[in-house]
Amino acid sequence: MKPVLEVSGLKKTFRESIACQVDNLQVGAGERLALVGPSGAGKTTFLRLVNGLEQPDAGEIFVKSGSGKRDRGVMVFQRPHLFSGSVYYNIAYGLKLRKYPANLVEERVAKAAVQVGLEHALGWNVATLSAGEAQRVSLARALAVRPRLLLLDEPTANLDPGNVRVIEEVLQGLFEVTILLVSHNLAQARRMARRILFFNSGHLEIDVPAQDFFRASLSSAHGLFLEGEMP
Amino acid sequence: MSILQGLGDALKLLFNLDPHLWGIVGRSLQVSLLAIALAACLAVPLGAVLGLIRENRFLKGFIVFNNALMGLPPVVAGLVVYILLSRQGPLGSWQLLFTVTAMVIVQVVLAFPIILGLSLSAVQAVPPGIREAAKTLGASPREQVLAVMREAKGGLLVAIAAGLGRVLAEVGAVMLVGGNIAGRTRVMTTAIVLETRQGNFGLAMGLGLILILLSVGLNMLINALGGKGAWR
Numbered sequence: 001m002k003p004v005l006e007v008s009g010l011k012k013t014f015r016e017s018i019a020c021q022v023d024n025l026q027v028g029a030g031e032r033l034a035l036v037g038p039s040g041a042g043k044t045t046f047l048r049l050v051n052g053l054e055q056p057d058a059g060e061i062f063v064k065s066g067s068g069k070r071d072r073g074v075m076v077f078q079r080p081h082l083f084s085g086s087v088y089y090n091i092a093y094g095l096k097l098r099k100y101p102a103n104l105v106e107e108r109v110a111k112a113a114v115q116v117g118l119e120h121a122l123g124w125n126v127a128t129l130s131a132g133e134a135q136r137v138s139l140a141r142a143l144a145v146r147p148r149l150l151l152l153d154e155p156t157a158n159l160d161p162g163n164v165r166v167i168e169e170v171l172q173g174l175f176e177v178t179i180l181l182v183s184h185n186l187a188q189a190r191r192m193a194r195r196i197l198f199f200n201s202g203h204l205e206i207d208v209p210a211q212d213f214f215r216a217s218l219s220s221a222h223g224l225f226l227e228g229e230m231p
Numbered sequence: 232m233s234i235l236q237g238l239g240d241a242l243k244l245l246f247n248l249d250p251h252l253w254g255i256v257g258r259s260l261q262v263s264l265l266a267i268a269l270a271a272c273l274a275v276p277l278g279a280v281l282g283l284i285r286e287n288r289f290l291k292g293f294i295v296f297n298n299a300l301m302g303l304p305p306v307v308a309g310l311v312v313y314i315l316l317s318r319q320g321p322l323g324s325w326q327l328l329f330t331v332t333a334m335v336i337v338q339v340v341l342a343f344p345i346i347l348g349l350s351l352s353a354v355q356a357v358p359p360g361i362r363e364a365a366k367t368l369g370a371s372p373r374e375q376v377l378a379v380m381r382e383a384k385g386g387l388l389v390a391i392a393a394g395l396g397r398v399l400a401e402v403g404a405v406m407l408v409g410g411n412i413a414g415r416t417r418v419m420t421t422a423i424v425l426e427t428r429q430g431n432f433g434l435a436m437g438l439g440l441i442l443i444l445l446s447v448g449l450n451m452l453i454n455a456l457g458g459k460g461a462w463r
Contacts, residue, residue, distance in 0.1 A: 083365075
């Protein structure tokens with residue numbers, strides 16, 4: 001399987017403590033990974049490094065996610081951070097940056113809106129959306145640019161079960177997209193991922209298939225984490 | 232002369248399209264709108280870029296300095312520009328003193344720190360996540376700044392409106408560097424001072440009325456632009 005993401009010798013420090021360290025990682029096309037671990041373990045920092053939102057102190061990250069300099073994967077944040085204006089404006093934003101023709105923009109926006117169940121809301125002002133709807137818009141604007149690498153930072157945290165289900169169903173249907181999902185919800189990680197990355201104290205400690213991750217304790221920290229002894 | 236009589240004379244001058252009065256109004260608009268356009272072109276992008284720098288001690292010092300300049304007494308600004316442009320001053324050879332250009336320069340000096348300071352605050356108030364959202368969707372650094380400025384649009388328009396209010400109402404600085412020369416550098420505020428001193432309350436009140444209406448009208452226009460999302 002051709003890798004979409006390759007990481008080697010990656011290191012990022014904040015105030016002299018290691019925020020994220022990943023010695024070696026390869027992620028193939030279409031793989032779905034869940035990044036789990038206690039709070040402050042480096043999961044979000046890793047996603048931000050991959051996406052170029054943070055610069056590493058050392059190491060290399062290769063993202064082969066598509067065409068051109070604009071494609072380094074697309075990140076969906078825990079908070080949607082929508083642009084003021086309409087739902088349409090938000091979903092069309094990345095497409096307009098790429099200077100796609102108007103008819104293609106309309107077509108892609110419509111399709112992404114249908115994917116997240118908001119085809120009826122394209123003209124709505126984002127200020128009127130619920131938290132769940134706003135997060136679905138955030139997902140739709142990422143999907144509209146058709147990334148090969150999707151970086152999801154707790155996208156369903158604080159959402160009601162209905163919206164969680166909608167978002168998970170959308171993600172389950174993205175067969176050709178490589179997904180890295182940060183989640184504090186182990187049940188969700190088990191549902192969504194075939195491979196689990198366990199971060200602890202900034203280090204990528206465990207990288208195993210999902211069934212192995214939940215079968216037995218792989219390290220003392222992993223055991224404590226599964227038992228809910230780590231926050 | 233009673234206030235009512237002065238008001239009556241003022242309305243007559245207004246509706247009879249008195250060329251003297253409307254000439255002064257036109258010059259005021261010419262000077263202030265040109266000054267505000269120049270100041271905004273310089274200060275808004277600079278404020279936006281500085282507003283995106285979140286943590287920097289030099290920036291904090293600069294903000295304190297700029298805030299001090301926001302309260303700069305206009306007559307002092309006028310004095311400095313006067314000295315620079317006077318015959319013995321470093322820019323004396325340009326022969327700009329007592330011209331409309333000198334008045335525009337001093338109004339830019341007065342409006343720039345106000346627009347810069349308020350633009351910077353408006354951009355700083357935009358959540359950092361907006362810029363990151365733009366970046367992750369593929370925006371270049373310039374496109375990221377534009378995305379943030381779009382979110383700060385209301386605050387940026389307020390900054391320009393505040394600058395415009397400052398320069399439209401300004402009298403001391405333009406009096407110093409413009410000289411209040413009839414037909415050349417006389418603007419509404421300086422004319423109001425002169426006409427009041429000469430007892431021409433009708434003309435003074437007419438100009439005062441227009442000044443108020445212009446100030447309200449331009450601010451309404453700016454607010455309307457913000458409300459309708461002119462940059463969308």
